[in-house]
Amino acid sequence: MRAFVVRARAAPVDSQQFLAGIGQSAHTEILAHTLMNTLFVAQSHRDDVVVYLVLESTSDFSRTICFRSSELGHIGGFHEQNLTNKIAKALTVSKGMDKEQLRDVEAGITVRTVSFEKLVQELAEDYQLYMLEKKGTPVRDVEFASKPCFLLTDHIPMPKKSFNSLKRLGTQHINLGPKMLFASQCVVLIHNELDMRL
Numbered sequence: 001m002r003a004f005v006v007r008a009r010a011a012p013v014d015s016q017q018f019l020a021g022i023g024q025s026a027h028t029e030i031l032a033h034t035l036m037n038t039l040f041v042a043q044s045h046r047d048d049v050v051v052y053l054v055l056e057s058t059s060d061f062s063r064t065i066c067f068r069s070s071e072l073g074h075i076g077g078f079h080e081q082n083l084t085n086k087i088a089k090a091l092t093v094s095k096g097m098d099k100e101q102l103r104d105v106e107a108g109i110t111v112r113t114v115s116f117e118k119l120v121q122e123l124a125e126d127y128q129l130y131m132l133e134k135k136g137t138p139v140r141d142v143e144f145a146s147k148p149c150f151l152l153t154d155h156i157p158m159p160k161k162s163f164n165s166l167k168r169l170g171t172q173h174i175n176l177g178p179k180m181l182f183a184s185q186c187v188v189l190i191h192n193e194l195d196m197r198l
């Protein structure tokens, strides 16, 4: 199993604001692009992937939308609008939720009011955490654990205080090369690196 967490610090948890953020300063389209490249391959989807999108621009709780590739039904197409609509639907379902509640959205998709910090604490019990960042170990020198979980951000960097808590959870840092890439490009390289080692 491969897990990916995208911490989207600029993404609104209100579904209308989320949709309005496409192509604007919130750059919510990043989430659709990353979702596309983590879950799908040509003519199919990967069957061993779980993706967590953590949307943090909120006046109450972060929303963590989870996509499990093995449980997803027919998604209805790979275009950006379809994927952003799936995220917006999960946000609508999450309206009025209290802290740390979970709701089902549709097959393979759930939404939780859980923070990034709490989520990674939970994931660290099952997975080896790897943070994608330019100062990390070159990916080709990394020996991956059997259950890796990759942590990425949107265009806003991980806050400094998160580095200490991630360190306590044994997070390793990975570099994917000299260029600053989009999160959606990082996940393709990670998948490919793992695919080549199978």
Ligand SMILES: C[S@@+](CC[C@H](N)C(=O)[O-])C[C@H]1O[C@@H](n2cnc3c(N)ncnc32)[C@H](O)[C@@H]1O
Residues within 6 Å of the ligand: 132, 133, 134, 151, 152, 153, 154, 155, 156, 157, 158, 174, 175, 176, 177, 178, 179, 180, 181, 182, 183, 186
């Ligand atoms: C567009 S980048 C984020 C840019 C952000 N402004 C920053 O300075 O970190 C999106 C995600 O991809 C990761 N990333 C981008 N290029 C990378 C590279 N060459 N190696 C490792 N991670 C990378 C970043 O760490 C971040 O999690």
